[in-house]
Amino acid sequence: EFYNETQAKMFLQFYEQTAEVVLSEFMEATWDYVTNITRLNRENMLQKEVERSQFMLYFGTRARLFKTDHFQDPSVKRMLSKLQNVDKSALPTEELREYNRLLTYMETTYSTAEVCLDEGPCLSLEPDLEEVMATSRDQKELLWAWQGWRDAVGRQIRPFFDYYVHLSNKAAQYNGYEDMGALWRSKYESDTLEEDLKQLYEELQPLYLNLHAYVRRSLYRYYGPELINLRGPIPAHLLGNMWAQSWDKILDLVLPYPKKPPEDITKIMKSQHWKPEKMFHEANIFFTSMGLLPAPPDFWIKSMLERPADGREVECHASSWKFYRRDDVRVKKCTEVTIEDLLSIFHQMGHIQYFLQFQNLSIIYQEGASPAFEEAVGSAITLSASSYKHLLTRGLLGQQHQDSEEEVNFLLGIALEKIAFIPFSYMIDVFRWKVFDGTITKNLYNQEWWNHRLKYQGLCPPVPRSEEDFDPGAKFHIPASVPYVRYFLSLVLQFQFHEALCRAAGHVGPLHRCDIFNSKVAGKMLGDILKLGSSRPWQEVLREMTGESSPSTKAFMTFFKPLLNWLVNENVKQGDILGWPDYSCSFEEKS
């Protein structure tokens, strides 16, 4: 056992020097696979994964030998404790190989799945099926896409999922955690995480209940009483999105003032001949306008900015990548020329900015202050980028001013994305934590999934579901084993960041009219936060930026206050109730 702090520092230096090679080889092999899904690339990636795991295990076990109680340097203690969590690398080699094959099978099944028309073409998720879910107003067509995707993905993953759960929990236990849910929650360095999240969720509930009632009324007007029960949940295929996680694509059906429809920005982009690369340059310009770092040359050479035209199979779900060589950062995205893809690119460039800002730290600290911080940076910038003022500045909107009715229309558009997302982003891991801790057993996966969809989102399946189905598997992050509560916490943090950055930028007036574009002061504030990486607990980082040391829904509520008043008024006028006391959809037999 080692007690000597000097030895610990040498040990950490040794890790730094050797980690670069192993980790960058692993990242390159993984990148090669997801941007060109072939058997050969898969085998190469799986092999590099084993080597990375052996490397992590070597250092992780030795890091446990240091007795750090009397160490002077708190950073040495923090780095040694971070090294000790080796995640799945703790599994014995054979089981690790098995686990990696399982993970690769699930993620690749999702990424290569398609739904075929009786005779003729097959549709991919991105962009085909998502386009159907977003634009079709024919409930039979929506049902075809909704059910087809779940048959093509969820059903294929179902037989393997409980084995994935078993091996995940085994890996977690090797790391000293009860189950994988506990290991995932440990990243937030808080022993009151679940209560804190529940509290935030409850504070935001009134917003959601009012939006749900208003949207249900609008859908009732359009689809009629045979589809919509004004006292019940909403069928999940009618919300403009494959998972009903955000509802912005049905703004036209729910527009408060239909005589003043917002301009179609996608149409404007296409008329201005935007291309994917120009969309990434647009986001890059936003960051550099604040004095933040530009995407380096390698980014433009090595990224995959659109689906390859050579027929290669790729993983289209967007992601940002850092390689352990200086300034080698990339985005993989199957970009379409649409406003939502432009805003999604701002989200990705937020990840890229984090990579660039913390790359001078020790490798151990080259990550966000918390997983939620990583997700909140880009989404906070997106709040400015999607503001009426910004889109006007950038020539993506023509009109000069927004009258009060147009402003309600605008706020509802943002609400359909952000407020609808509250219960979805909260419940995914509430469900998964119960699967990992054994509360939800494998014979109840789908029934429990829909219990959670009903309880939190007030949705129901458009057709009867069985335990042959595995509807959670139809959402990327579940087959890809990517935690999701980060996006719920990011919802709260992104508005808190936005408010702090807007104050720094000297913004006066309603929060939803703020655009921090060109603000060097806001840029300095943000850059200083990102430079910290995970070297300090995120609560301290949050306080440095916003003055508060815990997530607060105040900024979120401030942003939507004008809309909430309007929604409450509208629901009272229509005599609509909040919630879904009739807990089932039309086809389900009433008990």
Ligand SMILES: O=C(CCC(O)(O)[C@H](Cc1ccccc1)NC(=O)c1ccccc1)N[C@@H](Cc1ccccc1)C(=O)O
């Ligand atoms: O999944 C994403 C965007 C992809 C990502 O940037 O969050 C990506 C997810 C991912 C993909 C593969 C492996 C791991 C995670 N995350 C990153 O690229 C990432 C994550 C951590 C650090 C650096 C990059 N968004 C979520 C939630 C969301 C976020 C923002 C707006 C709308 C919706 C979704 O679409 O359901």
Ligand SMILES: [Zn+2]
């Ligand atoms: Zn992200």
